[in-house]
Amino acid sequence: MSMRRLMAGRDARLYLGGQVCSLLGDSALWLAMGVWVKELTGSSGAAGLVFFFFTAPMLLAPLAGLLVDRVRKRPLLVLANLATAGAVLLLLFVDGADDVWIVYLVMSLHGLAYAVLGAAQSALLSQIVPVEQLADANGFLRTAQETLRLVGPLAGSGLFVLLGGHFVAVLDAVTFAVPVLCLMKLRLREPRPKPWQHHWSAEMLAGIRFVRRTAALRQVVTAAALALSVFGFTETTVFAVVGQGLDRQPAFVGVLVAVQGAGALLGGPSAAPLIRRLGEHRVIGLGLATAAVGALLQTPPSLPFVLSGVGLFGVSLPWIVVGFTTLLQRLTPGDLQGRVYAAASTMITLPQTISIAVGAGLVTTLGYRVLLATAAVVTALAAGYLLRASADRERVDRRAHAADEG
Template sequence: MRPVFAVRDARNYLIGQLFSVFGDSMLWLAMGVWVKMLTGSSSAAGLTMFAFVAGELLAPLCGLVVDRVGRRRLLIVTNLLTGALVLLLLLVHDRSNLWLVYVVMFGYGVSVAMLDAAQSAMLPELLPKELLVSANGFLTVMRQGFRLAAPLLGAGAVVVIGAHWVAVIDAATFAIATLSLVTVRGARNAPAPHGTGDGRERWTTSVLLGIRHVWATPALKRVLIAGAMSLSVFGFAQTALYAVVEKGLGRPPAFVGVLVSAQGLGAIAAGLTAAAVVRRIGEERVATAGFVLYAGGALLLIPPLPAAVAAGAVLCGFAVPWILIPMMTLGQKLTPANLQGRVHAAFNMVGGVPQTISILVGAALTAVLQYRLVLLLMFAVTLAAGVYLGVRSRADRAAAGRAAAAGRAGSERVGEEVRD
């Protein structure tokens, strides 16, 4: 990370993100707890997360905005508006104002989608390509670390100091992120004024340009397909872990928190190692290893042995950054500046929608099937994703090598003919 932090703009930018991500991690669970306290209804509390996810579904439109506006300016404005939006929670005092919580959470979801796409698009403007994986690794470690503590801290703060103070603290994190962005002098690249350069395309066509670029770029297409395959079963773990704890280990439901913490520790370790491994063997090989490791972790969750289950949780947590960091870095490297936002949004949508659906499917399957069968399905699909990516990337590299060799041979023949 030292070379990344040696770049002044990147250093200031990443430090600001520390505060912003902390606020994001703290708020979502805090709002659910608050709504539960106001209404006594678990369904009402669950709707806060639904409102947040619904806002994130606007990611493709957010990607289009990111590609049409200067990223630094957009990040500053979005952070300021989000901080102001969160302060609307100060107007909520009882269940009669509950609708305002849902409005804020929906807007918060839109904001996160916008900030996520803009942040991913801005990193290539601040850093050379060889440092992108280190920056992505740092952001992943930061998010996983905060995910361990910030949600519980936010939920506890709602009880101890009240939800209004949580909103004020969250708004302050956006203010700090804004100040850090003000100190960023500028970027090397700027998006084209109208996305594709001419501004005449229909907005629906323009929104889909990110997906078209991914589909036309073999390496991005491969990792996207493999990622969508695996994410279609990742959500199964949300319910399966409770069954593992209750039926497999005979422990109380609270023990799930121990396994989630184990996953977080594995994810932090993976984030710290991903950059070095990617530089050594490349993004696609690391992502392939990530899929295989996740499959192994799912398999270890099956035996009713605490040591095996704990190891499986750590392995699953470790695998996820080894999948996501290479995918994110590859997208940044192989995408022109004027499509960065839309490509990132495409990855988020193709990955996020299957994962969200898989949570519901996993809950239904766990209700009608033995949880071990659900875990076996996770193992099979994730392993298939790894095999697909490994085989296809190797075949495409071999084909590219043969084409390059044929090109060199043709050039040599032409040279000989010219000499003759």
């Protein structure tokens, strides 16, 4: 019933539909680029750096958030989508191992655009959808993103094998045209952005200050940053799990990512109902605990164990992301949506970026099993911290409520 009410809105249908189409192209691209670099160089570390170069520009998210709050979101999203499509087409110049730097450049530009797109999309969604439907909208998008892993990565790696990386690049570029058309058809009239009241540097840091003084957001960001300080290991270890643990070809990574998408079929639709029942904090904590178990199950060189672990990882991601995004949108004023989203993203992306680089360097020395075990332990600690913080806050609220009644 909640999803039916969400899709009853014309603008919601257009906006969400356009985003799903863009996600399809992206899901085919990122895996194909990793496989492409792996085949060109023969290095799992070099393949893992594809994800490093994608996430590194996210460190510029505070500037992106300031831009989002200074302009109307719809025209900004149109320009950002068109610019990203043009950047992806640079992959047509990749012709050998000496051109791997072009892949890294494109993924960096893609990551830079994503810093703008992520903040602007979140801010625009909070204008299109009523607050009580935000969890359903975020759950739908995350379910679509993860479910597309059932099709996108397999299609991307398959198309790469059959037609090469150039075709995958063109396909991704074309998918950016659909959200542009959908955005242009929205009937939404955006309010004029508020003018700056302070120096631009102070305005840029307003999102960080809001996160720091809002306890609920501060606790979630702390837990997420701790978990993501080791989550990045999985971006590199996946190639070692496939090659060393399972003794399969690099393209088999597409199968694992598809299994993760299958797990999201359970996690995604259940995220919004769980949030309404348990609250964002508990759902995020439950997701982190599930991800820890999933990472641990990928350590044995056994296909059933690895598939189970990847599947649990898929279940956990929508709970974490939907809970995080919904809490942020719900607690943040409209004129700060872009900067708070960007600030929170930066706080968790920095440790993730470092962990991807560290994982790429350590996977050949320590081995993927040590990295996955470390990821499991640290993520479990993050889950415990967040669940305890949620319980402590509820006790304080109950005492305050009892004092008021007394």
